[in-house]
Amino acid sequence: MPVQTQHKPRRALSRQIGFDLPASLSELSLAALRHWHQQGLDAWRAGQTTSGRTDWLAIKLALTRHLLQQCNFCVHNCRVDRSRGQFGYCRLGSASPLAGSYLHHGEEPPIRPTWALFFSGCTMHCSYCHNWRETFHFDASEAFPMQTVIEDLQQANGQYKTLSLIGGTPEPHLHTILELARQLPAEITAPLVLNHNATLSAEGLDLMAGVVDIYLPDFKHGNNACAWQLTKIQGYTESVLANLRAAREQRAGVLVRHLVLPGHLDCCTRPTLEQLAEEFKDLALNVMFQYRPMYKAEQQAGLNRQLQAAERETVRQWVSELKLSLVTPI
């Protein structure tokens, strides 16, 4: 699936759907919101989104705020009431602490330059995290500075090709992302990129349908044992595959990233590349060699070093042998 950045952003297309709600949004129960969101999803999948009287984005936002009371945004499925300050795995309440908002030239060619919004908090706890200060050290009560972000985006409009939601991972912040999508002025047409862990739940993925233009998932580990040992998540490979399939089903752009880890070629890189070659050859791929031991990497045997030249060469041969095409040469 090519990474297309020239098309009209989906959030503009998804605003209106052709049916009336039986009551105002604030009066609808969780079950009713789910029903009407599904109606919108069916209509959107059928391409029936260009006329109508109901704001689908508003239904998404109302549903997401309800779900925050029993959070199931990601595969951890904590079911805590984040609106009342309960914390799940991600340690986030209803606020969305923002660690940075800036023009970023370092992403892949199809999406750069991008305006990056760095959300704190994460659905994984990687012992080798490269952004651990911004990701894990945050004030959970710090509100997302919506007005400042929008003013910055307006001021820099034209300087960035895409608008990237990064972290950590933006996945615990679906309510804030939808609020941002609703408040973005019409002149900000940059496609929305969700740079994420590929740990969205099925409902989280449905909520992003029609909003996210480009998914940028990490495919970090090729088996669940390494994923648990190094990132403290269970059912990892199933989650990534479900997220990739959903992104394809949404006909969004997809760019998959794989960070090669020292000593994890046979257990992680090889199975990841094989899976991509077998089922996702149409997706854009970036294989990354920039691993540096950071955060708690020294506590993991073998991770306290950079990649060796022989490891990089082995990966190059695998990419060639599996006929994978990369957005950036390695």
Ligand code: SF4
């Ligand atoms: S976003 Fe995920 S980790 Fe955080 S509370 Fe919700 S289900 Fe749990």
